[in-house]
Amino acid sequence: MNYKTENIWKTVDAKTEDQIQRFSGQYASFMDKNRTEREFIRSTVEFLEKKGFKELSEVETLDSGSKLYALNREGAVLAAVTGKKKLNQGINLIGAHVDAPRIDLKPRPLFEEKELAFFTTHYYGGIRKYQWVTLPLALHGVVVKQDGSRVNIAVGMNPEDPVFYITDLLPHFAGKQREKKLKEAIKAEQLNVLVGSRPAAEDKSQRKNSELGDNELTPVKKALLKLIKARYDLEEEDLISAELQLVPAQKSRDVGLDGTLLGSYAHDDRVCSYTALRALTAVEKPEKTAAIILVDREEVGSMGSTGMQSRFFENALARMLTRSSPDYSDLLLRETLENSTALSGDVTAGFDPDFAEIASRNNTSLLNHGINMTPYTGARGKGGASEASAEFRSRIRRIWNENQVAWQATEMGEVDKGGGGTIAKFLANYNISVLDCGPAVLSMHSPFELASKADIYHTWLAFKSYLES
Numbered sequence: 001m002n003y004k005t006e007n008i009w010k011t012v013d014a015k016t017e018d019q020i021q022r023f024s025g026q027y028a029s030f031m032d033k034n035r036t037e038r039e040f041i042r043s044t045v046e047f048l049e050k051k052g053f054k055e056l057s058e059v060e061t062l063d064s065g066s067k068l069y070a071l072n073r074e075g076a077v078l079a080a081v082t083g084k085k086k087l088n089q090g091i092n093l094i095g096a097h098v099d100a101p102r103i104d105l106k107p108r109p110l111f112e113e114k115e116l117a118f119f120t121t122h123y124y125g126g127i128r129k130y131q132w133v134t135l136p137l138a139l140h141g142v143v144v145k146q147d148g149s150r151v152n153i154a155v156g157m158n159p160e161d162p163v164f165y166i167t168d169l170l171p172h173f174a175g176k177q178r179e180k181k182l183k184e185a186i187k188a189e190q191l192n193v194l195v196g197s198r199p200a201a202e203d204k205s206q207r208k209n210s211e212l213g214d215n216e217l218t219p220v221k222k223a224l225l226k227l228i229k230a231r232y233d234l235e236e237e238d239l240i241s242a243e244l245q246l247v248p249a250q251k252s253r254d255v256g257l258d259g260t261l262l263g264s265y266a267h268d269d270r271v272c273s274y275t276a277l278r279a280l281t282a283v284e285k286p287e288k289t290a291a292i293i294l295v296d297r298e299e300v301g302s303m304g305s306t307g308m309q310s311r312f313f314e315n316a317l318a319r320m321l322t323r324s325s326p327d328y329s330d331l332l333l334r335e336t337l338e339n340s341t342a343l344s345g346d347v348t349a350g351f352d353p354d355f356a357e358i359a360s361r362n363n364t365s366l367l368n369h370g371i372n373m374t375p376y377t378g379a380r381g382k383g384g385a386s387e388a389s390a391e392f393r394s395r396i397r398r399i400w401n402e403n404q405v406a407w408q409a410t411e412m413g414e415v416d417k418g419g420g421g422t423i424a425k426f427l428a429n430y431n432i433s434v435l436d437c438g439p440a441v442l443s444m445h446s447p448f449e450l451a452s453k454a455d456i457y458h459t460w461l462a463f464k465s466y467l468e469s
């Protein structure tokens with residue numbers, strides 16, 4: 001047959017439209033509730049447990065249809081529904097990442113200048129710095145005190161919460177800034193977040209900040225530390241053992257008049273994480289074991305104990321095997337990996353008429369035309385890409401066609417103009433057949449990314465049909 005794709009909305013019936021809108025609404029509220037990796041993973045575990053999944057250590061033996069999960073800190077989770085076939089005959093896996101570009105606080109964040117107090121920051125992932133100024137930001141994360149007790153912080157998403165803010169230059173005096181290259185106009189060290197301006201009452205003395213000794217507190221900082229102590233029972237040093245992030249305070253919203261597009265922070269790649277989670281929890285007694293792995297750290301190269309390069313995945317798989325095969329051996333684990341296949345779910349760049357010049361000739365992704373099959377990512381001559389084999393592409397094409405999934409075959413952008421990559425190559429290192437796929441977004445990595453609700457729904461369908469195959 002000829003290759004042909006169609007805009008999903010063109011032929012959508014009332015029932016499907018209703019399903020698409022309902023799914024999008026559920027996804028949007030999950031996104032608004034979970035702004036950080038930890039929050040997303042915590043809610044994922046909550047959702048899994050509600051659907052009858054048990055922590056692996058609570059499961060003694062695995063039978064067909066067992067539902068289980070393994071948690072790695074609060075940064076990664078492997079969840080599975082065991083199949084009728086043995087584990088070492090391979091699993092159908094979906095991998096996706098839950099981290100997103102954002103602005104982190106430095107280990108010693110709080111400082112004061114001219115009676116304004118700021119948190120100084122260090123950005124995480126590929127942000128375009130100019131997009132993060134003059135924007136309401138929320139502060140989310142955890143602080144672990146010296147005694148090991150934990151304080152969860154979440155300020156800025158509720159309408160009654162205050163927000164945080166990075167300033168920008170007024171246009172009247174921006175002559176020089178305007179001439180700078182876009183990437184230099186806002187510097188990383190200028191991404192300081194305003195946190196307060198009220199001096200401590202007892203510091204009304206005439207002493208200037210400049211006259212204070214190194215270890216003496218400036219008045220606004222002093223007042224803020226007192227407030228932080230009163231409100232959260234935290235000392236300044238506690239902020240060192242913390243993971244605090246500034247994320248956009250803007251909730252997910254419909255974009256445009258016709259209900260087709262959803263704007264949200266962190267579609268990349270919580271859209272694949274969420275649809276994978278929903279797909280797995282919709283699977284009952286599959287032939288092969290169906291599994292998803294959601295990981296952190298992708299935006300910084302998948303390094304770290306909670307990233308895809310961590311041993312967590314194979315460790316958890318080994319623990320699963322000991323519960324299904326009394327004759328566990330390392331070879332059995334290697335066999336399981338080699339016989340498995342994976343979809344590496346991640347977003348790609350949708351065609352944007354305002355930036356048409358970066359589109360890959362005849363291979364660009366269109367919003368509303370379904371999930372993208374992206375055989376390879378990488379840059380230049382496919383550098384850094386783990387390319388999906390013709391055989392695996394064939395299998396996925398068949399599954400999606402048989403299940404009426406709207407899909408398109410695309411590249412991320414014009415050859416030699418840029419590129420990207422995700423966790424596929426780290427799954428491929430296990431000798432797993434892997435294919436990149438996911439919905440398109442516009443304004444990727446911005447504080448408010450755009451995706452098509454129909455594409456999100458079909459990503460779910462695509463994942464579900466694959467896990468059931």
Ligand code: MN
Pocket residue numbers: 097268269298346347422
């Ligand atoms: Mn991504």
Ligand code: MN
Pocket residue numbers: 268299445
């Ligand atoms: Mn990304």
